[in-house]
Amino acid sequence: MTTSIKQLPDTEQVLSGNGACGGCPATMALRIVGKALGPNAIMLLTPSCSVASMGMTPKLGYNWPGINITFATAGSSASGITHALEIMKEKGRLEGELPTVFSWVGDGGTYDIGFQALSAAAERNDNIIHFCYNNEAYSNTGVQRSGATPRGSFTTTTPTGKRQPKKNMALLMLEHNIPYVATATVAYPGDLYDKVVKAKNIPGMKYIEILAPCYLGWQFDMSDTVQMSRAAVRSGAWLLWEAENGKITFNNPTSLIINGKKAAEPVDEYVKKQGRFNRLLKGADSAERIAEIQGDIDREIAFMRERAKITI
Amino acid sequence: MKSLTKAYRPISWPMLGAGGDTGSWRVHRPVVDVQKCTKCQFCWAYCPEAVIDRHEIIIDYRYCKGCGVCAVECPTGAISMEKEE
Ligand SMILES: Cc1ncc(C[n+]2csc(CCOP(=O)(O)OP(=O)(O)O)c2C)c(N)n1
Ligand code: SF4
Ligand code: SF4
Ligand code: SF4
Ligand SMILES: [Mg+2]
Numbered sequence: 001m002t003t004s005i006k007q008l009p010d011t012e013q014v015l016s017g018n019g020a021c022g023g024c025p026a027t028m029a030l031r032i033v034g035k036a037l038g039p040n041a042i043m044l045l046t047p048s049c050s051v052a053s054m055g056m057t058p059k060l061g062y063n064w065p066g067i068n069i070t071f072a073t074a075g076s077s078a079s080g081i082t083h084a085l086e087i088m089k090e091k092g093r094l095e096g097e098l099p100t101v102f103s104w105v106g107d108g109g110t111y112d113i114g115f116q117a118l119s120a121a122a123e124r125n126d127n128i129i130h131f132c133y134n135n136e137a138y139s140n141t142g143v144q145r146s147g148a149t150p151r152g153s154f155t156t157t158t159p160t161g162k163r164q165p166k167k168n169m170a171l172l173m174l175e176h177n178i179p180y181v182a183t184a185t186v187a188y189p190g191d192l193y194d195k196v197v198k199a200k201n202i203p204g205m206k207y208i209e210i211l212a213p214c215y216l217g218w219q220f221d222m223s224d225t226v227q228m229s230r231a232a233v234r235s236g237a238w239l240l241w242e243a244e245n246g247k248i249t250f251n252n253p254t255s256l257i258i259n260g261k262k263a264a265e266p267v268d269e270y271v272k273k274q275g276r277f278n279r280l281l282k283g284a285d286s287a288e289r290i291a292e293i294q295g296d297i298d299r300e301i302a303f304m305r306e307r308a309k310i311t312i
Numbered sequence: 313m314k315s316l317t318k319a320y321r322p323i324s325w326p327m328l329g330a331g332g333d334t335g336s337w338r339v340h341r342p343v344v345d346v347q348k349c350t351k352c353q354f355c356w357a358y359c360p361e362a363v364i365d366r367h368e369i370i371i372d373y374r375y376c377k378g379c380g381v382c383a384v385e386c387p388t389g390a391i392s393m394e395k396e397e
Contacts, residue, residue, distance in 0.1 A: 017334045
């Protein structure tokens with residue numbers, strides 16, 4: 001059973017009055033992650049909105065030891081820290097339960113700039129959790145395209161809408177044969193919480209990606225952050241799944257779409273709610289371009305359905 | 313744990329209001345109608361700012377940014393967004 005909202009613990013690791021935009025999905029997600037990890041953890045951040053949200057020195061908006069590292073190094077820095085902790089414990093310089101080492105990184109720092117070091121950490125199966133909060137763009141620098149930006153989306157570097165589909169990063173991490181991979185999003189806090197608790201208790205490399213609809217980049221009203229997250233899942237634009245030791249299971253409501261018990265909502269509903277697709281909708285070829293977006297979604301659903309059948 | 317050298321001590325400390333008194337950003341203020349509230353805690357769970365008391369459903373206006381997520385997610389429509397003076 002998924003943890004209900006009333007069962008979520010009181011622990012608050014994200015402190016009120018931090019520097020994030022109102023309605024920020026990254027902060028919303030981190031709050032739930034904090035409830036699952038608790039205070040005994042070390043946080044690493046690459047340049048991103050979540051760094052800007054930490055606030056102004058000497059105040060820090062997150063209640064963990066936090067280290068700001070360079071863009072490309074989430075994988076290697078987290079590996080170094082987790083190894084150092086293990087050695088310190090071996091030498092008797094640390095007692096009790098070792099802190100969880102986790103990276104809190106955007107899609108830019110995960111899909112693109114940090115990919116090499118992350119892939120290496122996964123291949124070594126180092127004992128860390130890598131979180132990618134995915135707002136589908138480089139938001140902190142004013143919304144540029146990333147490998148996570150979906151086809152058709154406007155960014156400052158794709159002024160007529162991105163022409164390529166996004167890549168399936170969670171699946172790429174799964175193919176590193178790591179013990180745990182999961183996807184989540186802010187509309188389903190119990191699902192996210194359970195996945196983080198699970199990851200915390202598994203040794204080795206864990207990857208959790210959280211879709212974070214950012215009102216600024218996606219261009220909708222900030223009060224609708226959770227609505228947009230729910231719409232992404234209902235349309236199949238975001239699939240909720242987890243894989244323990246390579247075995248994929250889908251979570252509700254994605255599992256209903258995958259099993260064919262419920263149809264995914266047509267993507268136009270989802271696309272029309274967001275200003276980032278506006279220019280595409282106004283173009284003469286809008287029908288074709290929406291069909292392309294729908295095609296990307298249908299392909300991912302079909303592919304993941306089949307991929308999940310492989311359990312060897 | 314012993315600090316190895318003072319030069320490497322972290323320079324920031326966890327504190328409320330690291331971004332200032334963010335309540336001053338607010339354009340609309342969420343107001344809870346206790347008659348309609350069922351204490352389901354949805355608003356508490358989705359509030360990015362952690363400014364809602366989960367039991368009393370009281371909002372800390374010093375830091376509430378007025379994003380309105382709580383009002384949209386409230387299943388009974390107990391939260392209204394009222395324009396700040
Ligand atoms: C090597 C390097 N290149 C560029 C930057 C500028 N920069 C800071 S934050 C950022 C965007 C990060 O995007 P993402 O990882 O998706 O996080 P988000 O801002 O969306 O939260 C960029 C490009 C930097 N700090 N370092
Ligand atoms: S730009 Fe988006 S992700 Fe960045 S702080 Fe604002 S709402 Fe959050
Ligand atoms: S979401 Fe609405 S009904 Fe539920 S606790 Fe908050 S104000 Fe009350
Ligand atoms: S308006 Fe936003 S910050 Fe204020 S209580 Fe509601 S959800 Fe929290
Ligand atoms: Mg991003």
